[in-house]
Amino acid sequence: MNQLIPLEEALETILAGITPACQTERLEVTQALGRILAEPFIATIDSPPYTNSAMDGFALRASDSGGVLQVSQRIAAGQVPEPLAFGTAARIFTGAQLPDGADTVVMQEECEVEGDRVRVPARREVGDNVRLRGHEIKAGELLLEAGERLGPPALGLLASQGLANVLCAKKPRVALLQSGDELVEPGSTTLPAGAIYNSNRSLLEGLVLQAGGQVVGVWHLADTFDATSEALQQAVDAADVVITTGGVSVGEEDHVKPAIAALGELHLWRLALKPGKPFAFGRIAGKPIIGLPGNPSSVLVTFSLLARPILLALQGARDLAPFSLWLTAGFERRGGLRAEYLRGSIVSEGGVSKVYPIANQSSGALYAATQSDVLIVAPVGQDIAEGDSVEVIPLKSLF
Numbered sequence: 357m358n359q360l361i362p363l364e365e366a367l368e369t370i371l372a373g374i375t376p377a378c379q380t381e382r383l384e385v386t387q388a389l390g391r392i393l394a395e396p397f398i399a400t401i402d403s404p405p406y407t408n409s410a411m412d413g414f415a416l417r418a419s420d421s422g423g424v425l426q427v428s429q430r431i432a433a434g435q436v437p438e439p440l441a442f443g444t445a446a447r448i449f450t451g452a453q454l455p456d457g458a459d460t461v462v463m464q465e466e467c468e469v470e471g472d473r474v475r476v477p478a479r480r481e482v483g484d485n486v487r488l489r490g491h492e493i494k495a496g497e498l499l500l501e502a503g504e505r506l507g508p509p510a511l512g513l514l515a516s517q518g519l520a521n522v523l524c525a526k527k528p529r530v531a532l533l534q535s536g537d538e539l540v541e542p543g544s545t546t547l548p549a550g551a552i553y554n555s556n557r558s559l560l561e562g563l564v565l566q567a568g569g570q571v572v573g574v575w576h577l578a579d580t581f582d583a584t585s586e587a588l589q590q591a592v593d594a595a596d597v598v599i600t601t602g603g604v605s606v607g608e609e610d611h612v613k614p615a616i617a618a619l620g621e622l623h624l625w626r627l628a629l630k631p632g633k634p635f636a637f638g639r640i641a642g643k644p645i646i647g648l649p650g651n652p653s654s655v656l657v658t659f660s661l662l663a664r665p666i667l668l669a670l671q672g673a674r675d676l677a678p679f680s681l682w683l684t685a686g687f688e689r690r691g692g693l694r695a696e697y698l699r700g701s702i703v704s705e706g707g708v709s710k711v712y713p714i715a716n717q718s719s720g721a722l723y724a725a726t727q728s729d730v731l732i733v734a735p736v737g738q739d740i741a742e743g744d745s746v747e748v749i750p751l752k753s754l755f
């Protein structure tokens with residue numbers, strides 16, 4: 357296990373063994389934000405459900421444009437109109453149903469009202485300012501596939517189809533273990549010599565939540581093999597997935613790997629990844645154990661690249677990879693032996709969005725991560741020259 361494993365290979369190995377938990381629950385649409393849809397959703401109604409006006413104005417036949425027309429009816433949204441009498445116009449409001457016979461709407465700003473008549477400009481086209489029934493969606497169309505993550509637009513879409521409840525994957529139950537004798541919980545006002553506050557817990561609670569998981573237990577471990585094994589066993593009993601931080605490197609105080617190996621099996625350890633080299637993955641009682649390094653920025657990166665896809669796969673999500681795009685490098689850099697995920701910021705220069713690594717790339721530096729917009733992907737052995745296109749993962753797309 358001394359060879360550094362490429363990230364892609366590690367991900368492939370891990371994800372090949374993850375099957376969706378298949379547990380589902382029916383939720384109110386208003387409560388389903390961020391959840392993974394467990395069944396495809398097929399449109400039950402056309403959208404718009406009836407042909408309607410896109411403007412406040414007058415509905416008429418395009419062939420009557422250019423004349424002065426009698427206003428024969430008034431149609432507000434929610435009313436059912438009469439068919440439009442020949443040679444007349446209907447006062448109509450945005451969203452109101454178009455009367456049979458009308459085929460165009462003229463905005464009121466372009467019309468002149470003269471008592472109960474209206475002068476409409478010439479040369480209006482059929483279909484102007486008209487939203488046709490089924491123009492956007494036809495009943496029977498597949499709107500959302502199973503595995504889709506429900507963002508606000510998807511929730512609005514479901515509601516627009518009259519849906520009040522939706523079948524979603526249950527949230528995977530996650531146990532968090534932090535190892536480190538140096539860790540003190542936030543809230544204690546004095547920090548003893550040699551101690552630091554436990555920041556990984558808060559960091560991970562947020563990351564897990566944003567990846568659709570729920571934290572069901574938190575263990576803070578003493579740096580001993582026995583304490584680590586005991587907590588791992590308890591965590592496995594309580595959760596579907598266990599995420600540990602710290603204690604996965606090569607020192608004598610690093611007990612996570614031997615404890616995983618003793619209680620179950622260790623599948624892989626050490627990636628060609630920076631930060632995040634000591635990442636470990638194994639199983640105990642068949643449940644995934646994700647061993648993240650202790651350094652907070654390593655936690656952010658390894659969670660985003662490895663733990664997040666695992667949590668999403670357990671929910672049956674379709675898109676497991678982080679969203680990425682390509683921007684112009686404002687820097688140059690030599691390729692290394694590990695794929696590096698640099699914390700970076702985006703600067704707009706003369707209309708071009710350029711990306712720069714922030715100065716502090718220490719894997720212990722969490723403040724630096726809060727100042728970053730993106731993770732810049734620097735592949736193994738690949739030099740980057742200023743002006744090159746580089747792949748970036750917006751941090752906001754991860755949480």
Ligand SMILES: Nc1nc2c(c(=O)[nH]1)N[C@H]1C(S)=C(S)[C@@H](COP(=O)(O)OP(=O)(O)OC[C@H]3O[C@@H](n4cnc5c(N)ncnc54)[C@H](O)[C@@H]3O)O[C@H]1N2
Nearest residue numbers: 534536553554555556602603604605610633649650651654
């Ligand atoms: N001889 C070697 N030493 C190290 C190697 C190596 O290959 N050879 N790898 C280095 C790398 S890279 C990393 S990353 C770290 C990871 O070590 P561990 O995962 O065992 O983590 P710890 O040693 O327990 O902690 C590392 C660092 O992070 C701080 N930490 C830990 N937990 C928390 C927490 N909950 N909240 C805030 N900060 C935390 C801890 O105090 C350490 O400073 O190993 C290198 N060493």
Ligand code: MOO
Nearest residue numbers: 631632633654719
């Ligand atoms: O690989 Mo470590 O996570 O750089 O600090």
